[in-house]
Amino acid sequence: MRFSDTNASPEVLKVLAGMVDSGKIPHAIMFSEPDGGPAFSVALAxxxxxxxxxxxxxxSCGxxxxxxxxxKLIHPDVHFVFPTTSPQTSSALMPRFRELVQESPRFTEAELGVALGIDSKSSMIAVAEAREVLSQLALSALEGGWRSIVIYLPEKMNQETANRLLKAIEEPEPLTQFILITHAPEKVLQTISSRCLRLQLGAEAKAPDFDSPELLDDLMDALLRKDLYAALEAGDRISSLPSRESAKAFCKFASDAMRNLFLRQQGVDLPQTGSGNAEAWAARARKTFPRAAVACFDRAYRLVERNVNAKIIFTDMVNRLYSII
Ligand SMILES: [Zn+2]
Structure with a gap:
């Protein structure tokens, strides 16, 4: 994951690169973002x-x-902690976590729950995680450089976990980097959050509401009927959207709709505000489709941002979608 793959605001990325370039890196950084935001990608970048x-x-060179x-989340000196349900720990669930991140680096809390096979509402970061982190930090870096701990959703730490980790975060060993990613900064224990440099992500990348949802309905309908001609026609209408902003809004809307489709196929209850017609599509689309489709729409988003010709982007997108549905 390079900075240029994250869709995060250039200002924030510049700040982060500047920290490394200048050698002035805060030993703990806490990113706040809305659920499904870019923070995990930014942390990896x-x-x-x-x-x-x-x-x-x-x-980075990539x-x-x-x-x-x-x-690939396999660096021996980079560790990940995320909420689980007892007695499972993050390290035991890493293979599933890796798979999720590879497929969908902007995963949501609900998607993490599905990927790990746990109920995300009752998951937490238990004290066993703190013990693992501390024992990892007690070893020297295997590659002789930085050791890093990424804590996803520190608001799910209980008091005991936080107490155990506090000293490590407060007075870290040299060349130790903590990154925290929160969706509810006000719920992170004050003792922890006050030790972190805080950066807000994702708010600026929030797409405007998309006001032509029928474009996605028509596209999906054509794809599900395996009607390539009608699908390309829908693609044409998408490429004729009046601005780059509206084309990006479509991609964001469609990508969110595919996440909803994925969750619906997994039997997860969707929030009332979910975009797209997940319920109607769930029975007809292949189980492998939503993930691959998220990647297609996210790719189109990035290409729109890079000013590639809209007709080329959306024709290519429709062909990709057609080949995976
Ligand atoms: Zn490199």
């Missing part, structure tokens, strides 16, 4: 930049061994 052996133009291992 930041770590990749920190560890990269061939940084270039304010970004190909050196360090970049490669961080991108």
């Amino acid at each position: 930041f770590l990749q930049y920190l560890y990269c052996q061939a940084r270039t133009g304010g970004d 190909t050196c061994p360090a970049c490669n291992r961080i991108g």
Whole structure:
């Protein structure tokens, strides 16, 4: 994951790269974001930049061994903690966590619950996690450089976990980096959050409401009927949206709708505000479709941002979707 793959605001990315470039890195950074935001991608991109052996133009190279291992979540000195249900711990669930991140780096809390096979509402970061973190920090870095701990949803730590971790966060060993990602900063224990540099993510990337949802309905309908001609026609109408902003809003709306479709297929209750017609599509779409479709819509979003010709982007997008439905 490089900074340029994150869809986060250039200002924030510049701040993060600047910390590494100047060597003035706060030992604990806490990102706040709405559920499903870019913080996990940004955390990975930041770590990749920190560890990269061939940084270039304010970004990681994306190909050196360090970049490669961080991108795959297999770097021996980068550890991940996320809420689970007892007696499972994050390290035991890492294979499933990796799979989720590879498929959908902007995963939501509900998607994490599905991926881990747990009820995300009752999950927490229990004291066993703190013990694991502390024992990892007691070892020296296997590769001799930075050791990093990414804590996803610190608001799900109980008091005992927080107490155990506090000293490590407060007075970290040299070359130790904590990254926290929260969706509810007001619920993170004050003793922890006050030790972190706080950065807000995602609010600026929030797409405007998309006011032509029938474009997605028509596209999905054509795809599900396996009518390529009608699907391309729908793609044409999407590429004729009046501005880059509205094309991006469509991609965001469609990507969210595919997440809803995925959750609906998994039998997860959807919030009332969910976008798209998940209920109607769930029975007809293949189980592998929603994930791959999220990637298609997110890719289209990035290409729109890079000013690629809209007709080319959306024709290609429709062809990709048609091949996976
Ligand atoms: Zn690299």
